[in-house]
Amino acid sequence: MRATLRWAHSDLRTHRGEALFLVLATAGIVASLLLATALFGYATNPWQRVFAQARGAHVWLHTDRAADAGELAALDGVEAVAGPYPTASATVAVRGTRASVELRGTAERPEVGRPLLTAGHWIDPADPDGVVLESRLARALLAQPGDTLALPGTPRTLTVLGIADSPERRYRPGEQPGLVWAPPAAVPDPGGQVIGLRLTDPGETDYAVQRAVTVLGAGAIGQVSTWEQARAEAQGDNRLLGQVLGLFGLGALLAAGLAVHGAIGTRIRGHLRDISVLKAIGFTPGQVVRVFLLLHLAYALLGAVAAAALTQAFGSRFPGRLGDAVGVWQGLPGHTVALVAVPACAVLFIGATTGLAAWRAGRVPPVPVPRPAAARGGGLSGAARGALGLRVLRVPVRSRVRGRGARGAGGSGVRGADWPGAPAPAKTGVPDPGEAAGVRELEVRVPPALVLGWHKAFARRPRSLAAVARLTLPLLLIVVAMSAWTTIDRFHTRPEQVGLPTALTVRADAGADDRGTRALLERDPRVAAAYPGVEVAALVPGQTATIALRGLGTREEPYPYALAEGRRAHGPDEAVAGQGLLDLLDVEVGDWVRMTVGDRPQILHIVGRSIEPENAGRVVSTSLDTLRENDPGLTPTLYQLRLRPGADPEEVAARLAASGPEGLEVHAVANPADGLSPLRGVVLGLIAVLALVGLIELLTTIGGTVREGERDLLALKAIGLSPRQITGVTVTATGCTTLAAVLLAAALGLPLAHWLIDAQGASSGIGAGIARAPSPGLLAAVGAAAVLGAAALAAVPSARAARRRLADTLSAVA
Numbered sequence: 036m037r038a039t040l041r042w043a044h045s046d047l048r049t050h051r052g053e054a055l056f057l058v059l060a061t062a063g064i065v066a067s068l069l070l071a072t073a074l075f076g077y078a079t080n081p082w083q084r085v086f087a088q089a090r091g092a093h094v095w096l097h098t099d100r101a102a103d104a105g106e107l108a109a110l111d112g113v114e115a116v117a118g119p120y121p122t123a124s125a126t127v128a129v130r131g132t133r134a135s136v137e138l139r140g141t142a143e144r145p146e147v148g149r150p151l152l153t154a155g156h157w158i159d160p161a162d163p164d165g166v167v168l169e170s171r172l173a174r175a176l177l178a179q180p181g182d183t184l185a186l187p188g189t190p191r192t193l194t195v196l197g198i199a200d201s202p203e204r205r206y207r208p209g210e211q212p213g214l215v216w217a218p219p220a221a222v223p224d225p226g227g228q229v230i231g232l233r234l235t236d237p238g239e240t241d242y243a244v245q246r247a248v249t250v251l252g253a254g255a256i257g258q259v260s261t262w263e264q265a266r267a268e269a270q271g272d273n274r275l276l277g278q279v280l281g282l283f284g285l286g287a288l289l290a291a292g293l294a295v296h297g298a299i300g301t302r303i304r305g306h307l308r309d310i311s312v313l314k315a316i317g318f319t320p321g322q323v324v325r326v327f328l329l330l331h332l333a334y335a336l337l338g339a340v341a342a343a344a345l346t347q348a349f350g351s352r353f354p355g356r357l358g359d360a361v362g363v364w365q366g367l368p369g370h371t372v373a374l375v376a377v378p379a380c381a382v383l384f385i386g387a388t389t390g391l392a393a394w395r396a397g398r399v400p401p402v403p404v405p406r407p408a409a410a411r412g413g414g415l416s417g418a419a420r421g422a423l424g425l426r427v428l429r430v431p432v433r434s435r436v437r438g439r440g441a442r443g444a445g446g447s448g449v450r451g452a453d454w455p456g457a458p459a460p461a462k463t464g465v466p467d468p469g470e471a472a473g474v475r476e477l478e479v480r481v482p483p484a485l486v487l488g489w490h491k492a493f494a495r496r497p498r499s500l501a502a503v504a505r506l507t508l509p510l511l512l513i514v515v516a517m518s519a520w521t522t523i524d525r526f527h528t529r530p531e532q533v534g535l536p537t538a539l540t541v542r543a544d545a546g547a548d549d550r551g552t553r554a555l556l557e558r559d560p561r562v563a564a565a566y567p568g569v570e571v572a573a574l575v576p577g578q579t580a581t582i583a584l585r586g587l588g589t590r591e592e593p594y595p596y597a598l599a600e601g602r603r604a605h606g607p608d609e610a611v612a613g614q615g616l617l618d619l620l621d622v623e624v625g626d627w628v629r630m631t632v633g634d635r636p637q638i639l640h641i642v643g644r645s646i647e648p649e650n651a652g653r654v655v656s657t658s659l660d661t662l663r664e665n666d667p668g669l670t671p672t673l674y675q676l677r678l679r680p681g682a683d684p685e686e687v688a689a690r691l692a693a694s695g696p697e698g699l700e701v702h703a704v705a706n707p708a709d710g711l712s713p714l715r716g717v718v719l720g721l722i723a724v725l726a727l728v729g730l731i732e733l734l735t736t737i738g739g740t741v742r743e744g745e746r747d748l749l750a751l752k753a754i755g756l757s758p759r760q761i762t763g764v765t766v767t768a769t770g771c772t773t774l775a776a777v778l779l780a781a782a783l784g785l786p787l788a789h790w791l792i793d794a795q796g797a798s799s800g801i802g803a804g805i806a807r808a809p810s811p812g813l814l815a816a817v818g819a820a821a822v823l824g825a826a827a828l829a830a831v832p833s834a835r836a837a838r839r840r841l842a843d844t845l846s847a848v849a
Contacts, residue, residue, distance in 0.1 A: 047330070054334055056731045057295065061338025061385065062345075063724030064287045065378050069346045071281035072373045073364035082202060082269035086262065089149045091202035092117050092231030093240055094247070097258040097572075102251045104230045110246050112239050117147035117231030123222045124212065126700060127184040127193065129176050133692075133700055135212040135542070136172065139229065140219035147233045148203065150216060155180030155197030163220040165196040172206040172213030173198045193221065204265045208702040210649060227257060237262065244580065254634035258572040259581040267651060282791075283512060283721045287728060288381055290508040292388035294732040295331055297505045320397030327393035328386065335385040339378035347374060483760065487751075488767020491740065499772070502736050506776035507783070509729035510821065514784030515791065516718045516725070517809045517817070522792055523715065525807050526706055533805050534646035535704055536595040537566070537675040538684040541691065542700040549671050555695055556674055561682035566594050567671035568659055573630040573637065575620060582616055582653045584632060586662035587675060594675070596656065599804030600624055601643030604657055607664065611643040615652025615800025628655070637665055644802060648707045652800025675704075707801070729821075733773070737829045740768050741836050748836070758834070765833030766826045773825035777818040 047054055085091070096102075100121070108116045121140040126133055144150065144157055150167060159165050168178060173195075178184070184193040199216070206213035234243055240261050248256055310323060350361035364370055493499045526533050543552050549567060556565040568587035575582055588594030593603065596611055601624040604610050612628075622628055622641065629638045639657060647654045663669050678687060688701040695701075751761050785808050792806035808814075 056727055056734070057291075057331070057334040058338040058341070060287075060291050060294075060724060060727040060731060061335045061381065062342040063720070063727065064291055065339045065342035065381050066346055067283060067287065067721060067724065068281065068285070068377050068381065069342065069374070070350070070361070072377060073346075073350070073361045082266055085151060085200050086202035086266075089151055089200075089202050090115075090147050090233065091262060091265075092148045093234045093237050093262045094232040094244055095148075095203065095260045096230045096232070096247060096251070096256060097122070097227055097260075098230060098251060098255045099227055099257070100225065102228065102230070102255045106250050107230060107232060107247055110243065110250065112235050112243055113232050114235045115147045115233045117145050117233070119228040119230045120145075121219060121222045121225035122227050122229050123225045125215075126187055127176070127215070128187055129178055129182055129184050132176050133187070134172060134176055134206065134208065135700065136206075136215045137212045137229075138166075138215050138217050138222050140222040140225065141216045142219055145231075148201070148231045150199035150201050152197050152199045155195070157197060158216060158218055159196065160218065162194065162196070163218050164191070164193050165218070166193045166221065167197040167199050167216040168195055169203075169206060169214040170198050170200050172215070175206060175208065175213070193217070202262070202265055202269075204260050205268055207268075207705060210705065241580070248574065253574055253631050256574060256581075257633075259574070261580070264651070283516065283725075286512045287509070287721070287724050288384060290505075290512065290725065290728045291731075292385050293505045293508060294728050294735065295385055296388045296392045297502065297732060297735050324390070324393045324397040328389050331389040332382065332386050335382045339382050343374055343378045482763070483756065485763075485767050488764045489771050491764060491768040493771070493775075502732075502739075502772055503775045503779065506729060506732045506736065506773065507779045509725040509732070510776055510780035511784040511787070513722055513725050513729075513817070514780050514809075514814070515788040516722050517813070518785065518788030518792065518806065520715065520718050521807045521809045522805060525805075530706065531595065532597055534597045534648050534801070535706060536597065536677055538678045538682075538704055539676040539688055539691075540702050540704055541565075541674040541676060542672065542702075543674070543696075547696070552671075552674065552699075556676060556691065559687060559691060561679050561687050562676050563679045564592070564677045566592065566675045566677070567673075568594070568675060569662065569669060569672050571632055573632045573655075576629055580619065580653075582619070582630065582655060583650045584630065584637065584662075585654060585656045586659040586669075587656060588658055590658055590660050593658065594656070595677070596643070596645040598643045599646050599802055601641075604642055604661075608638065608640050608657075608661060609642045610639040610655050610657035610661070611645040612641050612655045613645060613647030613650075613652030613800060614797055614802030615647065615650070616655055617641075617644065618797075618800070619653055630655070632666075635665055637662075646802050646804055648801050649705075650800075652802055733769075733825050733828060736772055737765075737769055737825075737832060740765050740829070741832050762830065762834045765836070766829045769829035770822050770826045773822045774818075777821050781814060781818065 096107075098119075102119070104116055104119045107113060123138045125136055125138050127136050128134075141158065142160070150157075150169075152167070153170055155167070158167060166184070168176070173179075176184075178195050178198075180195050180197055182195045184195065186192065193215075201214060203214060204211055232243060232247065234240065240263065244259055244261070248259075314320070314323065346361065347365070351358050351365065353361060364373075526535070530536070530538075541552075541556060553565050553567060556562055566588040568585060570583055570585045572581045573584040574580075590605070593605070596603065598611065601611070612622075617623065620628055624641055624644050627638060627640050629636060631637070639655060639661075641655070645654075645656060647656075659669070659671065676687075678684065684703050688703060692699060692701045748761065751764070756764075789806045789808065793803035796805045797803045
């Protein structure tokens with residue numbers, strides 16, 4: 036044991052930098068996996084907790100006032116019914132901030148879909164104007180209990196009595212109205228009612244919706260929302276962040292394991308004599324294996340423990356969503372188990388890869404086997420031998436050097452035709468320029484360091500391919516991370532290419548004059564175009580869900596949809612649809628679909644697939660003229676504004692709200708990338724971790740190349756290579772290995788990143804076609820930095836090895 040510890044201590048002193056990088060890489064990998072676990076828990080558990088405590092309804096049906104909720108209670112699979120509650124659409128304002136809301140008349144706290152109060156108290160029957168706000172709406176309005184809400188266009192006001200969490204769909208400006216619980220007296224003129232259904236089997240949600248629509252009639256249904264939609268919205272971007280962290284964390288863990296495996300294998304090949312001596316003095320194969328295994332397990336354990344401790348102590352202090360996620364995750368029941376299991380699994384994986392490499396050390400014989408004079412596959416190939424004598428360029432120059440022999444100014448790479456030993460020029464019928472008085476011919480040849488370095492990098496194919504593969508993996512993940520960064524940046528810099536051609540949504544009061552409203556909007560100098568439109572809820576075939584049917588623009592001024600497939604909708608009954616709708620209906624571009632809007636059927640021909648960031652892609656869009664053919668009395672209820680380049684959406688929105696009528700609502704179009712801003716820091720951190728893993732593998736490759744070059748040092752000096760040229764051989768070998776890894780990572784990483792990003796877009800409903808690769812200049816710069824950095828790292832140890840004394844070289848060869 037004493038000898039084992041001394042050897043481990045000596046190994047640690049010799050490879051301090053590599054040990055430090057292993058510890059840092061392991062810490063970064065474990066930290067990313069822990070953060071991914073926290074984000075997954077934060078995305079799922081809070082909503083699940085609220086849904087369970089509130090006894091949430093699995094289905095919410097918005098119907099007309101004549102619908103009978105008693106018939107729904109008799110349906111098979113319905114456990115309980117909430118409501119019906121009278122509802123009315125309204126706009127509330129406080130301190131200059133407006134929001135569209137749904138006033139829901141509730142006399143008592145519901146038993147199904149029960150709001151969970153977080154501040155204040157429930158509705159007081161003695162206060163007819165007292166209301167309770169859903170927590171997301173309250174945050175958007177910056178409202179607290181005791182605040183007064185104005186109803187623009189009316190003299191009425193409402194008083195906030197409390198704030199509550201709800202498992203229903205959350206407030207989203209311009210898309211989903213906020214929820215306000217109010218006494219029935221506060222809803223004097225309801226426009227409809229809402230009914231909630233709690234099911235015995237949540238998996239039968241679609242069937243329950245179909246039965247409910249059949250009982251009530253399709254004309255009575257205005258909108259259907261389910262618990263699955265609410266859960267998906269609540270999880271939002273947190274789940275995507277968790278997936279990104281988990282994917283890159285696992286990839287980095289695999290890359291780190293392979294890097295450790297390669298490092299140990301290279302160290303074993305460089306210390307075969309030392310291992311043989313250890314066995315000769317009494318070390319058993321198991322003891323040799325344990326030395327390597329315990330040493331690297333100690334590195335991995337130190338990094339894992341440090342990552343767990345730092346995440347536990349400082350994780351909740353991270354800015355933004357990451358800090359919130361860690362804070363919530365630390366209060367969940369499975370937090371302690373995950374905090375121990377994730378680092379333990381990472382350490383065990385690294386231990387497994389270490390054990391496979393260390394097993395080879397245990398098989399080294401006590402008596403070193405003499406190495407063959409020429410390694411198998413080590414001879415120069417015919418192409419390499421030809422390259423050494425390759426004449427790249429012949430330049431006739433005027434001779435100005437006297438008394439210095441025939442050696443030209445080109446050094447080892449440029450030689451004159453009259454240099455001793457040079458081949459004589461072929462005699463032809465044309466006079467040679469070199470034969471003219473005062474003129475010599477110079478030949479530019481391939482430097483031998485380049486040829487020998489290329490040969491050293493790829494002579495031993497299994498070993499060379501393994502080194503390239505290990506270095507390719509972290510570089511490949513870096514390319515994927517750069518592609519994710521570029522795609523997120525595209526949502527901000529080129530929103531029109533990802534389904535966001537407009538920056539503002541304007542909603543006018545019912546009955547507002549269309550021409551007057553459009554004239555008011557287009558009068559603003561920063562507004563390039565105003566597209567009138569309408570959005571209604573439509574029942575899909577089978578009556579299992581509702582989708583958003585939009586009519587935007589006219590045939591004369593079509594709305595600029597971002598198409599990923601097919602063509603624009605120009606003719607009658609033509610439309611484009613999002614990926615979420617195509618998946619929901621199991622249709623493709625070119626099919627006809629039928630939907631129901633109230634009592635009216637609407638049949639549309641899907642001629643293209645648009646990129647739809649809203650409503651999980653469950654959107655079918657056509658022109659306003661097409662919808663008017665089915666309903667001539669249809670008038671625009673919203674306007675999408677496309678701004679001029681350089682215009683500030685907030686400034687334009689404030690100006691329009693101030694100059695327009697009192698009922699005019701102006702909202703900025705939600706950008707999905709706004710919720711992904713923490714992903715930029717995550718990507719940078721992951722690139723740093725992957726760079727550490729790549730650096731470990733690069734140091735391993737350099738060390739192995741230098742050790743294997745010790746045996747060839749005498750031969751290289753014997754054929755006349757200088758120490759600088761010998762250094763160039765090792766630097767070239769390292770650069771060629773890195774260049775091969777860079778090219779392979781780019782060739783594999785770009786299509787992999789495109790597939791992963793598009794797959795995520797398709798699963799979220801946005802659709803494929805959003806992925807963008809980094810610019811060629813950026814890829815070239817990163818690749819060049821990797822190759823030049825590898826060459827710079829290899830220069831110092833190779834130069835030191837090339838200047839070793841003859842006695843040291845003979846000892847290494849022995």
